[in-house]
Amino acid sequence: MLFEGEDKMSHYFTNEEVKSELRKINVNIGDKNFIFNVDNGVFSKKGLDFGSRTMIESLLGEGLHGKGLDVGCGYGPIGIILSSFFNLDIDMTDINKRAVHLCKMNIKENNVNCETFISDIYESVNKKYDFIVTNPPIRAGKKIVYDILFKSKDYLLPGGVLYFVINKDQGAKSVIRDLSSVGKVSILKKYKGFFVIKCIFD
Numbered sequence: 561m562l563f564e565g566e567d568k569m570s571h572y573f574t575n576e577e578v579k580s581e582l583r584k585i586n587v588n589i590g591d592k593n594f595i596f597n598v599d600n601g602v603f604s605k606k607g608l609d610f611g612s613r614t615m616i617e618s619l620l621g622e623g624l625h626g627k628g629l630d631v632g633c634g635y636g637p638i639g640i641i642l643s644s645f646f647n648l649d650i651d652m653t654d655i656n657k658r659a660v661h662l663c664k665m666n667i668k669e670n671n672v673n674c675e676t677f678i679s680d681i682y683e684s685v686n687k688k689y690d691f692i693v694t695n696p697p698i699r700a701g702k703k704i705v706y707d708i709l710f711k712s713k714d715y716l717l718p719g720g721v722l723y724f725v726i727n728k729d730q731g732a733k734s735v736i737r738d739l740s741s742v743g744k745v746s747i748l749k750k751y752k753g754f755f756v757i758k759c760i761f762d
Protein backbone atom coordinates (compact mmCIF):
# COMPACT_ATOMS: atom_id res chain seq x y z
CA MET A 561 0.00 0.00 0.00
CA LEU A 562 1.11 3.49 -0.79
CA PHE A 563 3.49 5.21 1.64
CA GLU A 564 3.04 2.61 4.36
CA GLY A 565 5.90 0.34 5.18
CA GLU A 566 8.37 2.43 3.24
CA ASP A 567 11.67 2.88 4.99
CA LYS A 568 12.84 6.36 5.71
CA MET A 569 15.95 6.86 3.66
CA SER A 570 18.92 8.40 5.38
CA HIS A 571 19.39 10.93 2.62
CA TYR A 572 16.06 12.50 3.53
CA PHE A 573 17.37 13.46 6.93
CA THR A 574 20.92 13.96 8.15
CA ASN A 575 23.84 12.50 6.28
CA GLU A 576 26.96 13.82 7.93
CA GLU A 577 28.15 10.23 8.18
CA VAL A 578 27.92 9.54 4.42
CA LYS A 579 31.34 9.89 2.77
CA SER A 580 31.51 12.86 0.41
CA GLU A 581 32.32 12.25 -3.28
CA LEU A 582 31.55 15.57 -4.89
CA ARG A 583 31.13 15.57 -8.66
CA LYS A 584 29.38 17.50 -11.41
CA ILE A 585 26.56 16.39 -13.70
CA ASN A 586 25.19 18.03 -16.84
CA VAL A 587 21.48 18.48 -17.35
CA ASN A 588 19.97 19.60 -20.67
CA ILE A 589 16.50 21.10 -20.73
CA GLY A 590 15.18 22.78 -23.85
CA ASP A 591 18.07 24.69 -25.34
CA LYS A 592 19.86 25.20 -22.01
CA ASN A 593 22.61 23.28 -20.29
CA PHE A 594 22.94 23.27 -16.51
CA ILE A 595 25.79 22.00 -14.37
CA PHE A 596 24.99 20.63 -10.93
CA ASN A 597 27.32 19.66 -8.12
CA VAL A 598 26.05 16.42 -6.60
CA ASP A 599 27.26 14.15 -3.83
CA ASN A 600 26.49 10.97 -1.94
CA GLY A 601 23.57 11.25 0.44
CA VAL A 602 21.38 13.45 -1.77
CA PHE A 603 18.39 12.51 -3.89
CA SER A 604 18.96 11.47 -7.53
CA LYS A 605 22.67 12.28 -7.57
CA LYS A 606 23.20 10.41 -10.87
CA GLY A 607 21.10 12.79 -12.90
CA LEU A 608 17.89 14.77 -12.98
CA ASP A 609 15.04 12.67 -11.56
CA PHE A 610 12.49 11.68 -14.22
CA GLY A 611 9.55 13.00 -12.18
CA SER A 612 11.32 16.32 -11.61
CA ARG A 613 12.11 16.58 -15.34
CA THR A 614 8.49 15.82 -16.24
CA MET A 615 7.28 18.61 -13.93
CA ILE A 616 9.90 21.15 -15.07
CA GLU A 617 9.06 20.55 -18.75
CA SER A 618 5.37 20.86 -18.03
CA LEU A 619 5.87 24.13 -16.10
CA LEU A 620 7.94 25.56 -18.94
CA GLY A 621 4.77 25.24 -21.03
CA GLU A 622 2.54 26.57 -18.25
CA GLY A 623 4.51 29.75 -17.59
CA LEU A 624 5.29 31.01 -14.08
CA HIS A 625 5.42 34.45 -12.53
CA GLY A 626 6.25 36.08 -9.22
CA LYS A 627 8.28 34.72 -6.34
CA GLY A 628 8.53 30.97 -5.85
CA LEU A 629 9.46 28.41 -3.21
CA ASP A 630 10.88 24.95 -4.00
CA VAL A 631 10.22 22.66 -1.01
CA GLY A 632 12.56 19.66 -0.70
CA CYS A 633 14.94 21.21 -3.22
CA GLY A 634 17.68 18.58 -2.98
CA TYR A 635 20.74 19.81 -4.89
CA GLY A 636 18.45 22.39 -6.50
CA PRO A 637 17.45 21.33 -10.03
CA ILE A 638 13.77 22.36 -10.00
CA GLY A 639 14.17 25.84 -8.53
CA ILE A 640 17.37 26.62 -10.42
CA ILE A 641 16.07 25.53 -13.83
CA LEU A 642 12.74 27.36 -13.41
CA SER A 643 14.52 30.46 -12.14
CA SER A 644 16.82 30.42 -15.15
CA PHE A 645 14.05 30.00 -17.76
CA PHE A 646 11.64 32.53 -16.24
CA ASN A 647 14.19 34.87 -14.66
CA LEU A 648 12.44 34.59 -11.29
CA ASP A 649 13.56 34.73 -7.66
CA ILE A 650 13.03 31.32 -6.10
CA ASP A 651 13.71 30.29 -2.50
CA MET A 652 14.71 26.67 -2.00
CA THR A 653 14.57 24.62 1.20
CA ASP A 654 15.47 21.14 2.30
CA ILE A 655 15.94 19.35 5.61
CA ASN A 656 19.16 17.77 4.31
CA LYS A 657 22.19 19.95 5.13
CA ARG A 658 24.34 18.51 2.39
CA ALA A 659 21.60 19.13 -0.18
CA VAL A 660 21.36 22.78 0.87
CA HIS A 661 25.15 23.13 0.73
CA LEU A 662 25.16 21.71 -2.83
CA CYS A 663 22.19 23.87 -3.77
CA LYS A 664 24.14 26.96 -2.66
CA MET A 665 27.02 25.91 -4.92
CA ASN A 666 24.61 25.24 -7.78
CA ILE A 667 22.93 28.63 -7.50
CA LYS A 668 26.37 30.21 -8.09
CA GLU A 669 27.35 27.66 -10.74
CA ASN A 670 24.22 28.42 -12.80
CA ASN A 671 24.11 32.13 -12.04
CA VAL A 672 20.48 32.39 -10.93
CA ASN A 673 18.65 34.62 -8.42
CA CYS A 674 17.83 32.03 -5.80
CA GLU A 675 18.33 31.60 -2.08
CA THR A 676 18.51 28.33 -0.19
CA PHE A 677 18.14 27.46 3.47
CA ILE A 678 17.61 24.47 5.72
CA SER A 679 14.03 23.91 6.79
CA ASP A 680 11.99 21.01 8.09
CA ILE A 681 9.01 21.44 5.76
CA TYR A 682 7.90 25.10 6.39
CA GLU A 683 9.50 25.49 9.85
CA SER A 684 12.01 28.18 8.75
CA VAL A 685 9.88 29.71 6.00
CA ASN A 686 8.61 33.15 6.97
CA LYS A 687 7.36 34.60 3.69
CA LYS A 688 4.47 34.01 1.31
CA TYR A 689 4.91 33.13 -2.34
CA ASP A 690 3.16 33.33 -5.69
CA PHE A 691 3.88 29.67 -6.28
CA ILE A 692 5.25 26.66 -4.43
CA VAL A 693 6.75 23.78 -6.34
CA THR A 694 7.77 20.37 -5.04
CA ASN A 695 8.72 16.85 -5.91
CA PRO A 696 7.75 15.63 -2.44
CA PRO A 697 9.74 13.04 -0.45
CA ILE A 698 7.41 10.06 -0.83
CA ARG A 699 9.74 7.78 1.10
CA ALA A 700 9.64 10.10 4.12
CA GLY A 701 6.04 8.99 4.62
CA LYS A 702 2.52 10.18 3.98
CA LYS A 703 2.40 12.65 6.89
CA ILE A 704 5.39 14.63 5.63
CA VAL A 705 4.12 14.58 2.03
CA TYR A 706 0.67 15.74 3.12
CA ASP A 707 2.13 18.46 5.37
CA ILE A 708 4.18 19.77 2.43
CA LEU A 709 1.15 19.80 0.14
CA PHE A 710 -1.67 20.90 2.45
CA LYS A 711 0.28 23.43 4.56
CA SER A 712 1.54 25.14 1.39
CA LYS A 713 -1.74 27.08 1.57
CA ASP A 714 -0.38 29.08 4.54
CA TYR A 715 2.71 30.11 2.53
CA LEU A 716 0.94 31.15 -0.66
CA LEU A 717 -0.21 34.69 -1.45
CA PRO A 718 -3.87 35.10 -2.46
CA GLY A 719 -4.27 33.38 -5.84
CA GLY A 720 -0.97 31.55 -5.31
CA VAL A 721 -0.48 28.14 -6.88
CA LEU A 722 0.93 24.83 -5.65
CA TYR A 723 2.58 22.62 -8.29
CA PHE A 724 3.84 19.12 -7.61
CA VAL A 725 4.68 15.83 -9.26
CA ILE A 726 3.67 12.41 -8.01
CA ASN A 727 3.59 8.93 -9.53
CA LYS A 728 0.41 6.89 -9.88
CA ASP A 729 2.08 4.16 -7.82
CA GLN A 730 2.76 6.70 -5.08
CA GLY A 731 -0.89 7.53 -4.68
CA ALA A 732 -1.43 10.32 -7.20
CA LYS A 733 -5.15 9.59 -7.38
CA SER A 734 -5.78 9.67 -3.62
CA VAL A 735 -3.73 12.88 -3.26
CA ILE A 736 -5.81 14.49 -6.02
CA ARG A 737 -9.02 13.37 -4.29
CA ASP A 738 -7.91 14.64 -0.87
CA LEU A 739 -6.64 18.00 -2.18
CA SER A 740 -9.85 18.50 -4.15
CA SER A 741 -11.68 18.97 -0.85
CA VAL A 742 -9.65 22.12 -0.11
CA GLY A 743 -8.85 23.54 -3.53
CA LYS A 744 -9.25 23.48 -7.29
CA VAL A 745 -7.01 20.71 -8.59
CA SER A 746 -6.04 20.20 -12.21
CA ILE A 747 -3.72 17.74 -13.90
CA LEU A 748 -1.25 19.58 -16.13
CA LYS A 749 0.38 16.46 -17.50
CA LYS A 750 0.27 12.67 -17.20
CA TYR A 751 3.38 11.01 -18.53
CA LYS A 752 4.74 7.51 -17.97
CA GLY A 753 2.89 7.20 -14.66
CA PHE A 754 3.78 10.69 -13.41
CA PHE A 755 1.10 13.28 -12.74
CA VAL A 756 2.01 16.96 -12.71
CA ILE A 757 -0.61 18.64 -10.56
CA LYS A 758 -1.71 22.23 -10.02
CA CYS A 759 -3.74 23.28 -6.99
CA ILE A 760 -5.28 26.64 -6.19
CA PHE A 761 -6.64 26.61 -2.65
CA ASP A 762 -10.18 27.85 -1.89
Ligand SMILES: C[S@@+](CC[C@H](N)C(=O)[O-])C[C@H]1O[C@@H](n2cnc3c(N)ncnc32)[C@H](O)[C@@H]1O
Nearest residue numbers: 572603612632633634654655656680681696697
Ligand atom coordinates in the same frame (compact mmCIF):
# COMPACT_ATOMS: atom_id res chain seq x y z
C1 LIG B 1 12.01 13.54 -4.13
S1 LIG B 1 13.34 14.47 -3.47
C2 LIG B 1 13.39 15.86 -4.60
C3 LIG B 1 14.72 16.57 -4.58
C4 LIG B 1 14.89 17.64 -5.67
N1 LIG B 1 13.81 18.60 -5.63
C5 LIG B 1 14.99 17.02 -7.03
O1 LIG B 1 14.09 17.24 -7.84
O2 LIG B 1 16.00 16.34 -7.30
C6 LIG B 1 12.61 15.14 -2.00
C7 LIG B 1 13.48 16.02 -1.14
O3 LIG B 1 12.74 16.34 0.05
C8 LIG B 1 13.65 16.45 1.12
N2 LIG B 1 12.92 16.28 2.39
C9 LIG B 1 12.62 15.12 3.05
N3 LIG B 1 11.97 15.39 4.19
C10 LIG B 1 11.88 16.74 4.27
C11 LIG B 1 11.34 17.64 5.24
N4 LIG B 1 10.78 17.19 6.36
N5 LIG B 1 11.44 18.96 5.02
C12 LIG B 1 12.03 19.43 3.90
N6 LIG B 1 12.57 18.63 2.94
C13 LIG B 1 12.49 17.31 3.12
C14 LIG B 1 14.69 15.38 0.85
O4 LIG B 1 15.88 15.64 1.54
C15 LIG B 1 14.80 15.43 -0.68
O5 LIG B 1 15.86 16.27 -1.06
